[in-house]
Amino acid sequence: MPETLDDIMTRTSELLTDRDMAALSTLMAELSTTDAVRVLERVDSSRRAVLFRLLPKDEAVAVFERFDATVRGELFESLRSYDVIALFEELDPDDRVELLDELPSNVAHRLLVGLSPDERALTAPMLGYDRRSVGRRMSPEFVRLRTAATAGDALDAVRRTGSDAESVYLLPITDDHRTLLGVVTLADLATAAPSTPVGDLYSDHPVVEADSSAEEAARLCFEHRSPAVVVVDSEQRLIGILTLEQSSRILEEAEDEDAARAGGSEPLRRPYLSTPVLSIVRSRVVWLLVLALSAILTVQVLEIFEHALAAVVTLALFIPLLTGTGGNTGSQAATTVTRALALGDVRPRDIAAVLFREVRVGATMGAMLGTLGFVIAGLVYDWHLGVVIGTTLLSICTLAATVGGAMPLIAKKIGVDPAVFSTPFISTFCDATGLIVYFLIAKAVLGV
Template structure:
């Protein structure tokens, strides 16, 4: 009951804040933001235009403003930077963690990014420049260089003293990487283990084996490793296994969430917006969809050409035309289901391109089973309404199309990954077009053979 009351209170406060923003009532906004957590303010800010966002942001206390800013997508951070004055932007930019700073810099025009970098203190500028030196899409560009490491020869007391000195500037201290005198990663130790050990115990006695990622590894792959290992921190190393940064679990989850959103968008035949829906301009929504619509429209001409080739067949058995939407729709859906399932399995690391033949055999059997089930139902219904011969045509077509669509749908994401393309791009949009045209060919060939037309 207490939780319900608190939820109702927060919902009422959010509504009051939205009303104040709509009226641009600065006094009311100032009063309401002090009653809400940063996450609620960030979610509210995402629902308004740039001018309203800038006004709301200016009334936030400094500490709360930084929390809200860090909660926003990089595209919205860019909008705020463009709307705020230079002095406010410089202070905000300097307070960001280096990895968050780099993500924002990737969104900004080069001239603005250069000006902000030049305004940083030398040590912060050096850390940011180091991260910027890694390739786009690599985990080195998303790691944090602000961490606390300990050495195997340190005692627990010395390690705790070191942690205490760096509490203010470290990204996290709950998991501590252990590096030798050459900065080579040799293990990891948790703060819990330090607190439970005797002061004279050495780190070498406490540390345990550690998993890591190379700075040049793909960001999504490294984030997935962090999530799979269920660790709070994944150390990042260079080619010589020297410790250069860490990936925290919250940053890993952000990377995975972004990758998931991108895959879902492309599977559905649109480009990812990379920003909240309500803040995206209509032109951006159009651009994200029109390219794929044009591609699919061009691909659909294959279906039209197949229909034109078998125009005479349709003229002799007009009833065949009634089942065209059913057959190509079922085939497309079957292929999309297989492609989505395998794409997800690829993202989770459950399958690899080398598993192509295993996936082909498995999806062939799945498609065959689905085809038998759907074909049996279609045969009974079609034979009862029309004639047995037509029921046989529909049943055999569904059997063939489902088997073909599932097999192709399962193979496409693996082939895409093998040629270093995005599996989501090669999945549903192209499979739908392929299955439509191929399914019609199968349909008319079976119809001609069974009906003798």
């Protein structure tokens, strides 16, 4: 029966405690790349450095490339300088750039200068682009073809240089000035007659400029079900490609950020079990403080309508139900619209259509919940109170769905991350407005 990850972790911990380096070296050599990554992510930084040094060289590079940039930076600080330089040279240019972003500027400069001239020429230009741009995440290593080449020449070029390229499944074609003309797939080359000019085979393909958002480029890659998208500069000269694998990583990071912010915290920059407690606290406490301060609005609303609560104490019993329903309704709408924005299904200019749809959705759900609330409150307490609860649920659901649907679109329009309008924020907003609606309806129906 194969060992589980827990078994491997237990054995690793015991060998580290016993300082049995020979057995540890054997164990690390036997692990698959995936298992090695999972083991090293779950140990503290000092033990991680020890275990990493025991990996075979080729395996060490493969494992290192799978780490998050923050973990890579911590590991670099624990390794000896000549180990660091050798490892840095082996990385792909896009991985180097991601790592340099996490290191102190003096360390990053030293590593960049230590690269061979060819590798430095590939890496340095990428640092000139914005951190969220595709120019920062692309690969400058690819097989470039010219229109004069034949299919046979192209396949020979793939055999000669393909091992150094990020991908050979999509091959860009340029003129002598590197201006992009089109692309050809490896499958097209393989099925064409060797004498066929590649100029007869190429086709149009999704192209993005290096200053474009990396997330948008990644989504374009998936939308077209392409092995890569081509990256050009402002003069339409070929400078790189973004592969499907890179796109998948970018989208995964974006979804992690959105999920964290939707829960009212900042995304962790390293694996959870190896993240210090204080780092986790910092990622959460800012939003909690903001939400705690905004919750004062709810307290003030209750204070304003204190006389209504004193007159009809039963009103207080339904406050959790109403505020919870409003918050959940708003959060559902915000999450749905944020997701639609990310997928390109809606844009800020579609706000009228989105609002009209969310008003109908909220009103329909409110009518269903309101009917239920009316019956329960009427049977258990009083039919006048049932009218208050039913009408409030209808109003709150309609308002919350409308506001929740609008906020991500407004955020996108003004250049703010829609995920910032997270579930806790909308819940707090709906709490305050929901209570105002509740007490105004109670005042009108019950005369309190």
